[in-house]
Amino acid sequence: MSERPLEKPKKQRQVLPAEMRVDALVGAAADLFIERGIDATTVDDIVNRAGVAKGTFYHYFATKTEVVHTLRDRFSADYLSRVASAMEACPEGDHTARLRAWIRGAVATYLANFQLHDVVFHDFTHERRRSEEKDAILDQLASVLQDGQRAGAWQVPDARGVAIILFHGMHGLVDDAIAAGQRGPEPLCDLLEDMFLRMLNA
Amino acid sequence: MSERPLEKPKKQRQVLPAEMRVDALVGAAADLFIERGIDATTVDDIVNRAGVAKGTFYHYFATKTEVVHTLRDRFSADYLSRVASAMEACPEGDHTARLRAWIRGAVATYLANFQLHDVVFHDFTHERRRSEEKDAILDQLASVLQDGQRAGAWQVPDARGVAIILFHGMHGLVDDAIAAGQRGPEPLCDLLEDMFLRMLNA
Amino acid sequence: MSERPLEKPKKQRQVLPAEMRVDALVGAAADLFIERGIDATTVDDIVNRAGVAKGTFYHYFATKTEVVHTLRDRFSADYLSRVASAMEACPEGDHTARLRAWIRGAVATYLANFQLHDVVFHDFTHERRRSEEKDAILDQLASVLQDGQRAGAWQVPDARGVAIILFHGMHGLVDDAIAAGQRGPEPLCDLLEDMFLRMLNA
Amino acid sequence: MSERPLEKPKKQRQVLPAEMRVDALVGAAADLFIERGIDATTVDDIVNRAGVAKGTFYHYFATKTEVVHTLRDRFSADYLSRVASAMEACPEGDHTARLRAWIRGAVATYLANFQLHDVVFHDFTHERRRSEEKDAILDQLASVLQDGQRAGAWQVPDARGVAIILFHGMHGLVDDAIAAGQRGPEPLCDLLEDMFLRMLNA
DNA sequence: AATGAATGAGCGTTCATTCAT
DNA sequence: CATGAATGAACGCTCATTCAT
Numbered sequence: 001m002s003e004r005p006l007e008k009p010k011k012q013r014q015v016l017p018a019e020m021r022v023d024a025l026v027g028a029a030a031d032l033f034i035e036r037g038i039d040a041t042t043v044d045d046i047v048n049r050a051g052v053a054k055g056t057f058y059h060y061f062a063t064k065t066e067v068v069h070t071l072r073d074r075f076s077a078d079y080l081s082r083v084a085s086a087m088e089a090c091p092e093g094d095h096t097a098r099l100r101a102w103i104r105g106a107v108a109t110y111l112a113n114f115q116l117h118d119v120v121f122h123d124f125t126h127e128r129r130r131s132e133e134k135d136a137i138l139d140q141l142a143s144v145l146q147d148g149q150r151a152g153a154w155q156v157p158d159a160r161g162v163a164i165i166l167f168h169g170m171h172g173l174v175d176d177a178i179a180a181g182q183r184g185p186e187p188l189c190d191l192l193e194d195m196f197l198r199m200l201n202a
Numbered sequence: 203m204s205e206r207p208l209e210k211p212k213k214q215r216q217v218l219p220a221e222m223r224v225d226a227l228v229g230a231a232a233d234l235f236i237e238r239g240i241d242a243t244t245v246d247d248i249v250n251r252a253g254v255a256k257g258t259f260y261h262y263f264a265t266k267t268e269v270v271h272t273l274r275d276r277f278s279a280d281y282l283s284r285v286a287s288a289m290e291a292c293p294e295g296d297h298t299a300r301l302r303a304w305i306r307g308a309v310a311t312y313l314a315n316f317q318l319h320d321v322v323f324h325d326f327t328h329e330r331r332r333s334e335e336k337d338a339i340l341d342q343l344a345s346v347l348q349d350g351q352r353a354g355a356w357q358v359p360d361a362r363g364v365a366i367i368l369f370h371g372m373h374g375l376v377d378d379a380i381a382a383g384q385r386g387p388e389p390l391c392d393l394l395e396d397m398f399l400r401m402l403n404a
Numbered sequence: 405m406s407e408r409p410l411e412k413p414k415k416q417r418q419v420l421p422a423e424m425r426v427d428a429l430v431g432a433a434a435d436l437f438i439e440r441g442i443d444a445t446t447v448d449d450i451v452n453r454a455g456v457a458k459g460t461f462y463h464y465f466a467t468k469t470e471v472v473h474t475l476r477d478r479f480s481a482d483y484l485s486r487v488a489s490a491m492e493a494c495p496e497g498d499h500t501a502r503l504r505a506w507i508r509g510a511v512a513t514y515l516a517n518f519q520l521h522d523v524v525f526h527d528f529t530h531e532r533r534r535s536e537e538k539d540a541i542l543d544q545l546a547s548v549l550q551d552g553q554r555a556g557a558w559q560v561p562d563a564r565g566v567a568i569i570l571f572h573g574m575h576g577l578v579d580d581a582i583a584a585g586q587r588g589p590e591p592l593c594d595l596l597e598d599m600f601l602r603m604l605n606a
Numbered sequence: 607m608s609e610r611p612l613e614k615p616k617k618q619r620q621v622l623p624a625e626m627r628v629d630a631l632v633g634a635a636a637d638l639f640i641e642r643g644i645d646a647t648t649v650d651d652i653v654n655r656a657g658v659a660k661g662t663f664y665h666y667f668a669t670k671t672e673v674v675h676t677l678r679d680r681f682s683a684d685y686l687s688r689v690a691s692a693m694e695a696c697p698e699g700d701h702t703a704r705l706r707a708w709i710r711g712a713v714a715t716y717l718a719n720f721q722l723h724d725v726v727f728h729d730f731t732h733e734r735r736r737s738e739e740k741d742a743i744l745d746q747l748a749s750v751l752q753d754g755q756r757a758g759a760w761q762v763p764d765a766r767g768v769a770i771i772l773f774h775g776m777h778g779l780v781d782d783a784i785a786a787g788q789r790g791p792e793p794l795c796d797l798l799e800d801m802f803l804r805m806l807n808a
Numbered sequence: 809a810a811t812g813a814a815t816g817a818g819c820g821t822t823c824a825t826t827c828a829t
Numbered sequence: 830c831a832t833g834a835a836t837g838a839a840c841g842c843t844c845a846t847t848c849a850t
Contacts, residue, residue, distance in 0.1 A: 013830080013831055013832065014831080015830060015831075016830095018830090021830095021831095037327075039241075042822085042823060042824080043823075043824060043825085044823075044824095047833095052831085052832090053831060053832040053833055054825090054832075054833060054834090055826085055827080055830095055831060055832050055833065056830080056831055056832070058824090058825070058826080059830070059831070063824080063825085064823095064824065064825095114328060115328075118327045118328060122324075122325070122327070123324070125239075125320040125324070126316060126317070126320055126377065126380045126381055127381075128381075129377050129378070129380070129381040130378060130381035130382060157393065157396060158393055161375060161393050162393075162397060164371075164374045164375050164378050165371035165372075165374065165375055165393075165394070165397055166371070167374060168370040168371050168373060168374025168375070168377075169366075169367035169368070169370050169371040169374075170367075171370060171374070172366045172367065172369060172370025172371075172373070173363060173366050173367055173370070175328065175331050175370075176331070176332060176366050178328050178331070179328055179329075179331040179332035180332060191359065191360055191363050191364075191367075192367070194359060195364060195367055195401050196401075198400065198401050198402075199397050199398075199400050199401040200400075215813085215814060215815070215847080215848065215849070216813095216814080216849090217812090217813060217814075217848090217849055217850070218813085218814095220813085223813085223814095244839085244840060244841080245840075245841065245842080246840080246841095254814075254815090255814060255815045255816055256815080256816060256817095256841095256842085257813095257814065257815050257816060257843085257844080258813080258814055258815070259842095260841095260842065260843075260844095261812095261813065261814070261815095262813095265841080265842085266840095266841070266842090417809085417810055417811065418810080419809060419810075420809090422809090425809095425810095441731075443645075446843085446844060446845080447844075447845060447846085448844075448845095451812095456810085456811090457810060457811040457812055458811075458812060458813090458846090459809095459810060459811050459812065459847090459848085460809080460810055460811070462845090462846070462847080463809070463810070467845080467846085468844095468845065468846090518732060519732075522731045522732060526728075526729070526731075527728070529643075529724040529728070530720060530721075530724055530781065530784045530785055531785075532785075533781050533782070533784070533785040534782060534785035534786060561797065561800060562797055565779060565797050566797075566801060568775075568778045568779050568782050569775035569776075569778065569779055569797075569798070569801055570775070571778060572774040572775050572777060572778025572779070572781075573770075573771035573772070573774050573775040573778075574771075575774060575778070576770045576771065576773060576774025576775075576777070577767060577770050577771055577774070579732065579735050579774075580735070580736060580770050582732045582735070583732055583733075583735040583736035584736060595763065595764055595767050595768075595771075596771070598763060599768060599771055599805050600805075602804065602805050602806075603801050603802075603804050603805040604804075618828095619826080619827065619828070619834085619835055619836070620828090620834095620835080621827090621828055621829070621833090621834060621835075622834085622835095624834085627834085627835095648818085648819060648820080649819075649820065649821085650819080650820095658835075658836090659835060659836045659837055660820095660821090660836080660837060660838095661822085661823080661834095661835065661836050661837060662834080662835055662836070664820095664821070664822075664823095665833095665834065665835070665836095666834095668821095669820080669821085670819095670820070670821090
């Protein structure tokens, strides 16, 4: 008699490098969070999609929340580097060009990632509204403003304050476009460039 | 007579007008949501604070979520009317003054209510980011911009777009101030007036 | 100013004869029980459909279960009288014809009312399987058998026992036909007549 | 050391083969369902009697209803096999003996299990009255009839129809005996044999 | 007799986390 | 490292019944 194959293949215990496991879990979590939201996603869902046992999840993350934090860090780092590289193409001295580059980089990056953004910043209340991640992002823009200021390209009374206004102005405009189903960056960037430069060059 | 060892006083049944009951429930819910968040507040918590039985809650609301919606509607209506009355003091023709009034009204109202704001707009994702409430709020500002435009006070390429930028710029700046613990509106308003008017009058 | 009509017409308190109220409630309950089952029907459902306030229900019935009992009684009385009148057409002395009449009357009545039957005998367990209603129904058939026996038309060792066998045999066959979607009585009656007469005339 | 006033012993976690856990839960459920009925039995009752945590119940069953289905399947399988083995003792060719064996097997099995029967077939309405389980049971009897028919032992116009009549006749007679408190199979079997054979041999 | 607001005990289900293997 | 059975606190919601009006 041939061996009767078990109904449940009793998945072989598979030893994999930590990094792969973490990536699989974080990736599965990201997809599911985007699909159905954080609360509606269970740890079971995550491990099922990642093809891993439940205990394995807790081997790599202390809590479900920790995955959200990991995702948040990845999101911020990615955002920062994408915008930075968008600005790198610009000559150091051309401040207007750098601001334009910031706008285009920020809009493009946000448009490309807004779903994950929604997920990872979902539970931001005022207690957490000033975070390291956000400070880094604002600093990036504030630097542009300050450099231009120092070089006499424009006058800003308060670089951080203005950075906040610009950042959230941009954010809100893109949000609205997303909600309206307009996913093209051009008209948004044009309007933002126009208004922001008017603000600075007045 | 049999002993009656400290049984609960069997609170008398109170028949009250619907509006009072709803207010008590909504009020209790608002307080608790602000204190501990929506998820951490149970329906039991709400009815205990409101001093009614659990069934009474479900007599007036189909689900816990429905209270959040009610709160959202109340928040928006309140915001709208407060800002409107802040602007009413201004002469019709003075568009700059009206924009200033909008800024001061909006900042003051938001500062006064940000905790509830956090609660009721907590779960706004892009699917809901363009809502009737928000449209009403944006329209209010867009009207100011359009009136000024028509009167030749300034040039705005796209009233709704600019309204979005201003609204979110304001929002972000106040958020940051709240997070930093600065609750005074003055410096915020000054900066916003300065930047917004530069943007419009360029 | 004309009086503003209230949004809720505040249904006028209507005094009606008890019998009409009871009929309305029992009728509404029967419909709903058939539609969705007893458990899935709430007292609220019943009063809504009956167009009556909740308290009125408890004015006429002590409990929800009591309506089921009322319905049960009505069902049984109706069944009994329908079958009886089906047999009345037969000459007293023709026992075979009377049995045939019983079969046709019982099948037709059950086919016409099986939905309500399902509802009112839903929770019959062995504790309740011998009830007054059922006894009355079995007696009706047992009398036919006994009369025939006395007249020498057939031999039955135990009239009540045989009545039970015939009654449930009929019941089961009709149930199966209903489940199969065949709602015509003829083939069922033919088979039952054939088998039952064979049983008795052997 | 701090005092540890009678805290619960914190039952050790026991890892057991799935089958044992399922059996424990199904068994506890069956007992309780029989004792107090399905609705009056809570999932808490079941897990307490089975000695497991509530979550364990839902690890093995998606809903409370699922246990009822499991019980139904077990009941039907048990019934079928008991009756089958009661008939196995009979010589293939003796059709009357096989029918007698069916009667005795069916009566005995039903008498032995009627309480569980009441539980698992409690909510059978016409929508479910023709089920796979029942078909299997009817087929078993219909085969006996058909075999006898083919061998010329008797004439049945419609094997399935007659099987239904016999099965429900038997069922009803046993139900009545149970309700009357007579638990001995003999008189029931005697009557059934007499009547059924008269029906077939006519 | 009639109304409908108010009550509150009760229950099924969820799911993050633990831990024996 | 990896597995997945086991845990149990927690909660939203239902609904028959009561009773002030």
